[in-house]
Amino acid sequence: MNRPTIILCGSLASLLLAQGAWAQPSARMQISEINPLLLRAIEQGSAHGVLAGESVTYVRQKFDASAPIEIDVRALYALPQPGCSRLEVTTRQKDVLEKAKRGDKELVYQVSYCRDGRFPEKR
Numbered sequence: 001m002n003r004p005t006i007i008l009c010g011s012l013a014s015l016l017l018a019q020g021a022w023a024q025p026s027a028r029m030q031i032s033e034i035n036p037l038l039l040r041a042i043e044q045g046s047a048h049g050v051l052a053g054e055s056v057t058y059v060r061q062k063f064d065a066s067a068p069i070e071i072d073v074r075a076l077y078a079l080p081q082p083g084c085s086r087l088e089v090t091t092r093q094k095d096v097l098e099k100a101k102r103g104d105k106e107l108v109y110q111v112s113y114c115r116d117g118r119f120p121e122k123r
Contacts, residue, residue: 034071034089038113041073042085048072063105064097076110083115 031037032053040047051059051069059069069091076086092106112120 028070031071034073035117037071037073037089038087038111039115039117041075041087042083042113042115046072046074059093063093065093065095067094067096069093079112079120081114081120084112084120085114086110086112 028048028050029036029040030052031049032051032055034049037047037049049071051071056069060066070093072090072092074088076088078085088108088110090106090108092104094104095102096105098105114120
């Protein structure tokens, strides 16, 4: 009885692979601030970037790390205010020096944001 499901899943996987749906993500957008990623995530469901500019210099010096600072944003759900969403932001960097130890670091947080660049009013 499970066989048709397995065949269907295998066929679906083959189709997705052929269409490149599971291919490596495209190049990350270079950003100097997070706002463009927040807006793209509201519009498209997710956005992926890498921090560039003066901010990167400060963070790299502070944590003695030269790896790129990657930022991923995904929309969690729409808020009652039109054009506003609750977003999850994940920032990560490899080989960070903190408290005399090196390791990969990740910070995950949530924020509410609107298409017009404002934070929604609390109701």
